[in-house]
Every structure is written in structure tokens, then in C-alpha cells.
Amino acid sequence: MDQVTAALERHFGFSRFRPGQREVVDAILDGRAVVGVMPTGAGKSLCYQLPALLLDGVTVVVSPLIALMKDQVDSLRERGIAAAYVNSSLDVGEQRRILDDAANGRLKLLYVSPERFRFQGAWAAMQRIPISLFAIDEAHCISHWGHDFRPDYQNLGRVARELRVPRVAAFTATATQQVRFDIVRSLELSDPLVTVAGFMRDNLHLAVLPIRRMKEKPRYARQIIQKSGTPAVVYCATRKNCEEAAYQLQTAGIEAVVYHGGLDDDSRSEAQNAFASRDDLVIVATNAFGMGVDKPNVRSVIHWDVPGSIDAYYQEAGRAGRDGKPAWCTLLFTYADTRVQEFFIDNGGENLPPDARAARADGERQKLKAMVRYAYEEQCRHAAILRYFGDRVQSCDREAEDGHGASCDNCRPDAGLDGIVVSSPAAARDASRATLPRCEPRRLTEDEEIIVQKVLSAVARARGRLSVRRIARVLRGSRSKEVVRDPLVESKSYGILSSMSETDLVGLLDALGRDGCTAGRNPVLTERGKDAMWRKVQLELTAPPFSEKKRKKRGGAAPPVELSAEAEDVFRQLKQARFTAAKERGVAPFVIASNRVLEQLATLQPEASRDDWLQVRGVGEVNVDPLREVFLPVLQG
Ligand SMILES: Nc1ncnc2c1ncn2[C@@H]1O[C@H](COP(=O)(O)OP(=O)(O)OP(=O)(O)O)[C@@H](O)[C@H]1O
Ligand SMILES: [Mg+2]
Ligand SMILES: [Zn+2]
Numbered sequence: 001m002d003q004v005t006a007a008l009e010r011h012f013g014f015s016r017f018r019p020g021q022r023e024v025v026d027a028i029l030d031g032r033a034v035v036g037v038m039p040t041g042a043g044k045s046l047c048y049q050l051p052a053l054l055l056d057g058v059t060v061v062v063s064p065l066i067a068l069m070k071d072q073v074d075s076l077r078e079r080g081i082a083a084a085y086v087n088s089s090l091d092v093g094e095q096r097r098i099l100d101d102a103a104n105g106r107l108k109l110l111y112v113s114p115e116r117f118r119f120q121g122a123w124a125a126m127q128r129i130p131i132s133l134f135a136i137d138e139a140h141c142i143s144h145w146g147h148d149f150r151p152d153y154q155n156l157g158r159v160a161r162e163l164r165v166p167r168v169a170a171f172t173a174t175a176t177q178q179v180r181f182d183i184v185r186s187l188e189l190s191d192p193l194v195t196v197a198g199f200m201r202d203n204l205h206l207a208v209l210p211i212r213r214m215k216e217k218p219r220y221a222r223q224i225i226q227k228s229g230t231p232a233v234v235y236c237a238t239r240k241n242c243e244e245a246a247y248q249l250q251t252a253g254i255e256a257v258v259y260h261g262g263l264d265d266d267s268r269s270e271a272q273n274a275f276a277s278r279d280d281l282v283i284v285a286t287n288a289f290g291m292g293v294d295k296p297n298v299r300s301v302i303h304w305d306v307p308g309s310i311d312a313y314y315q316e317a318g319r320a321g322r323d324g325k326p327a328w329c330t331l332l333f334t335y336a337d338t339r340v341q342e343f344f345i346d347n348g349g350e351n352l353p354p355d356a357r358a359a360r361a362d363g364e365r366q367k368l369k370a371m372v373r374y375a376y377e378e379q380c381r382h383a384a385i386l387r388y389f390g391d392r393v394q395s396c397d398r399e400a401e402d403g404h405g406a407s408c409d410n411c412r413p414d415a416g417l418d419g420i421v422v423s424s425p426a427a428a429r430d431a432s433r434a435t436l437p438r439c440e441p442r443r444l445t446e447d448e449e450i451i452v453q454k455v456l457s458a459v460a461r462a463r464g465r466l467s468v469r470r471i472a473r474v475l476r477g478s479r480s481k482e483v484v485r486d487p488l489v490e491s492k493s494y495g496i497l498s499s500m501s502e503t504d505l506v507g508l509l510d511a512l513g514r515d516g517c518t519a520g521r522n523p524v525l526t527e528r529g530k531d532a533m534w535r536k537v538q539l540e541l542t543a544p545p546f547s548e549k550k551r552k553k554r555g556g557a558a559p560p561v562e563l564s565a566e567a568e569d570v571f572r573q574l575k576q577a578r579f580t581a582a583k584e585r586g587v588a589p590f591v592i593a594s595n596r597v598l599e600q601l602a603t604l605q606p607e608a609s610r611d612d613w614l615q616v617r618g619v620g621e622v623n624v625d626p627l628r629e630v631f632l633p634v635l636q637g
Helices: 003-012 021-029 044-054 066-078 092-103 114-118 120-126 151-162 177-186 216-228 239-251 265-277 310-317 335-347 354-376 381-389 446-462 468-476 502-514 527-533 565-585 595-604 610-614 624-636
Strands: 034-037 058-062 083-086 109-112 131-136 168-172 193-196 204-210 232-235 256-259 282-285 300-303 327-333
Touching: 003 021, 003 044, 021 034, 021 044, 021 193, 034 044, 034 177, 044 058, 044 131, 044 168, 066 083, 066 109, 083 092, 092 109, 092 120, 109 114, 114 120, 114 151, 131 151, 151 177, 168 177, 204 381, 216 232, 216 239, 216 300, 216 327, 232 239, 239 256, 239 282, 256 265, 265 282, 300 310, 310 327, 310 354, 310 381, 335 354, 354 381, 446 468, 446 502, 446 527, 468 502, 565 595, 565 624, 595 624, 610 624
Parallel strands: 034 168, 034 193, 058 109, 058 131, 083 109, 131 168, 204 327, 232 282, 232 300, 256 282, 300 327
Antiparallel strands: none
16 A cells, blocks of 8 residues: 555545545645645545645645634544644634744644734744645635635735745635636646546436426425435525425425524524434525535435526535435426526625626626526536536446436436436427427527517517417417407518417517516517617527427437528538547547537537637537637638
8 A cells, every 4th residue: 555545544544535635635745736626525624634744844724714623623633633723713822822833843734714814923923834735725715706705815825925835735615617717826826736526426316307387396395305205405595485385395294494594593593403403304495504514314405496506506405415325406497486596696796896796797697507507408417517517527327226326317217216207308308398498598590580580579569468379379370360350460470480380489489588588478578679679689598499490300319400501511611620630639520529519519600709619508618628729710710
């Protein structure tokens, strides 16, 4: 056994490293700067604690949470490791004594809160410490984009420079690229190892249940809890929904307690304690619940409402099955619920200056979009999440025995909870396509934009007199009595989309309503709708592909794309570029990109920006840059 593994066993009693740990430890020992991104509970502490023991000198750990510092230090001391902390909870005398211990090499790990560096006394003492490693925990606090910005964290780059620390390692569970970038820049790290690891949770079954009527939520939630067992967590977006969900579950005979920010401290801690001490309870909570709650045997996490980001979703869903036994994570999804999140976005960040506020809202909107894409994902959900975080992509284990190994509703509907009809996108594609958006928000093709123009002008002419269905019938040129009587029939709108089905038209009108182009039960055009009608804005709709021709019946997994003549031409050029690139690299063409991706590129023709490319189906954080390199020149032709 090598020395590092031996130390792991000797000091911590663990026989093997978790994903990512070894790589980080080795890099630190080699003297390389590190940014380690791993989810909550994946074992980030060990990544700096083990090198701390193997290096000469003292590892200084910056940590923002005073409460957690004490726990960490206590557990290190139990293992016989010389560790201590300095923060505002200690008086000046105690702080001085501990800093002296560190300066004299009597400590291996010293935890400090970031604001300590502001104080002259502590700063002077710090300069006498033989620092081997400067470790920064919860490093997302450096970034405005993190959920937890701390001004003191922004000084840490200067601190590291002035203390001339030989090694810097930063850790966080927040995986967005912007945050990672801010960490590297703010800490002035050169050529750091940036690793993302440990996001795969292979005992979880991930599923999304499309909700058509609100009363389906309590029914599904009850069924899931009855099958999966307790303890279970139901997350809601608002306090009101918490109360409602808990009421519905209680009425169905399920014992549920409520936890949210609107309750007084006593009720909250009562709920939390009950949930902590009992295994037969359901807790219905907002995201206020969960900080520091670590119940290993949660069997099921249900999201009553869609959360604002995949980060938030996975953090919350990931509280299921910490014990490694099979557990179920289910999102009850209807697109309408995104409005609550939009509201949070519009009203968030009110303490920020206007510019920063707008930038923040923009970022949040992107995150919400990614969450909606997850809800409509038609491929492996585990893979989608890993791709989002930038971890190595793995899919469900289709060979695994029932209930064991990673599974999701798309790959393995059979591994879901017995008796609950989990209608995966793949299975539900044909069902009720009219009212339920079945795909991700996407750019429209030229032909589709023309159809949208026709539909919006009919809405404008109807002036709020007609229902969605009635407008659809006018567009189709229906001869039914109540349609023929309407003055709209005299207009240009009558029958201009006669080849489209009523169902598709109603679906499209609904999608335009969700997008904010129309408003009301008897829809009228909004300002956005007017802009869209004149094609001043580029719409992205959550609607399946639609066209004036008769659509062929669908089969197989992916909806076929009918390319326009122009797209067909671009598609050919893209294929040529793929062929050349594949030859250059000595790989098969499909390794570069699938036909499906090329079709999407040919149809959507994204502009140069990375974000545009990320909107294309099949393009993710992992492949966006290589794809742009090969195919952007063709599109810019
Ligand atoms: N290699 C390992 N083998 C077994 N258990 C491990 C290993 N590494 C860490 N652990 C355990 O995993 C648990 C979580 O570790 P840790 O507190 O470091 O998580 P974290 O990544 O810092 O999470 P958070 O984001 O919540 O701070 C701890 O109980 C730790 O002892
Ligand atoms: Mg930690
Ligand atoms: Zn899967």
C-alpha cells in the first residue's frame, strides 16, 4: 500500500478514497493549486486534512461558519490530530494563545474565519506561522454569483500573496462555471487543477411526473410516500404551498409536519426535532429546511413545485438515500409552476445596484431554463445532471437489479415505484401533446415563425372576445355554427392555417400564453406578443415542432427533424466539416457529433455566443467548446 493510502487508513480509518479525493490530495502534495468542486457530503474536508498531516508545517483553513468550525476541530481532535480554531467566539487571550501554538508548530490544522485577517494582532501572528497549505472551504463565498457572497472572502487572494503561502486549495459544492472562474481569478491561482467529482448518486431513482391538474399533486405524492416509505421530505416553493400540501397529505392519512420561514422558532425546531428523532414522518418544507439536517435514511424527496435551478434541485433531492440504500427523487412538474420562480427572480437582489441586479436576474433565468430542460429531458436524467455540473458523465445502470444501481424514469421505467404510473417523456410523448409542453424551450424555425405570426395576428383581431379553442377553429377555417357567426371569420385569419390540427393550434396558443405573448383566458396580445408578431423579438417556445404540412406519425426515440432547403444545405456542410475534423483526429465521425446534433445546428444556426450553443439540444458544458471550434466557422460561413 502506498504512503498516502496508508495515511488515509491510519488517521481516518477509511480504506479507500472517494471519487476525486485522491487526485486532489496528490495535486496538493505536488504543490499545485487546486479548486475542488464536490457536492455536499462528498468529502471535501479530507482533501485538505490529509495533506495537512503529510506536509510539514500548519494548514490554515478558512471557513465561514463558526458553528461548523467547532465541529470539525472536535472531530479532528478525537482522531488525535492537533487542530484548533480562532474566531470571534473566543476572547483575545485565547486567540493569542492558539496563534502562538500555531507559530510554534504545535498545531497541524488551524481554522480561521475570513474576517480574522482584518485584525492587526491576528495578522501579525499569522505572519509567524509556518504555513504549508492555505485551504479555503466554501470558496463560492468569493463570488457574487454564489448564493453566499462574503466580502471578506475577496481579500483572500491578497492574504495568500502577502503570507507567501506555498499552496492554495479551494473547495466548494457550487459548480457553476462562473463561480469556478471567480475563485481562480480572485485567489490569483495559476494553472490550478480544477476537478469536479462525486456528483453521481447511484442509489437514487430520478423521475419527473408531468402534472396536468393540480389535484394530481397530492395523489401522486401520497402514492409515492406510501410506496417508498418514510422518512420523506416534500419541498414546496412557498409557505402557502407547504401548508396546502401538508393539509392534503394529512387528509389522506399521512402524518406530516410543516417547516418554513413563516413559523416561529419554537414550531420550527419542534418540527425539525420530530423529523430527526422519528422514522415515520413526512416533513413538508421550503428550502429553509435542510441546512445542517443530515438524516441518512430519507427514502423519498418529492418536489411539489419546480425549484429555481438544477443546483437547488440536486442539493435538495440529494438529501434522499444518504445511507446508500435505494431512494426516490420525484419532481411533480407543470410548466405553470415556473411563474413562482420568475417572481422570485424579478423580486430578488433588491440590495444590489441596478446593473448587478439585472445581471443576477439574467443568470437566474438561465438556471431556471436549465431546470425546465431537465424536466423535459428525454434521455438519462443522471447523465443530464452530471453534464450540467461538469462531472464525468455516466448513465443509469440498465443491467442492475430492480431498485439497485442508478436509475431514472427515462432509462428504466421498470425501476420506479411499483404501481405508480411514472409517465416518462418517452412514454408520454403521444399523450395529450396539446395542453402539455413536451419539449424544452427552443428557437423556432423560419416556417414556425411564420405560423406564429399568423396565430398572433388572429389573437390581435379577436380582441379578447374568443377562447383559445375558438381562435384555433377560426384559423383552421371551421364551419361550425358558433365560429361562422364571429366577425373574425370575415378577416384574413379565417382558414389561413387549415392544414394544422386543432390540437396543435391550441398547443401553440398555450405555449404563446406561457411565454407571455398573450394574456388571459380569452387571450389578448401583450407588448411582447406585438413585438413577436412583428418579429422584433426572437421567441423560444416550449412547444413540440409544428408545421403546416401533415405531420408524420412519430416512432422511435427522437422526433424527426424536417430540414428546410436552406438547413439541408448547411447540414451537408456541417457533415463535411465533421468528416474533416474526424480524419484530422483519427476518430470516427460520430465521436465528433451525432447527426442529430448536426440537424439541430443546421436548423437553429446558433450565433457565436457560448450560451446560444448551450441552448442546442445535445450540446452541454462538456462538448460545447469542441463543437464550436469545429462547426462555428461553417455557420459563420
Ligand atoms: N474516503 C472516505 N471514505 C469514507 N468516508 C469518507 C471519506 N471521505 C470523507 N468521508 C466522510 O464523508 C462525510 C462528509 O465529509 P465532509 O464533511 O468533508 O463533506 P463536504 O464535502 O465537506 O460536504 P459539505 O459541502 O457539506 O461541507 C464525513 O463524515 C467524512 O468522514
Ligand atoms: Mg465541508
Ligand atoms: Zn437514466
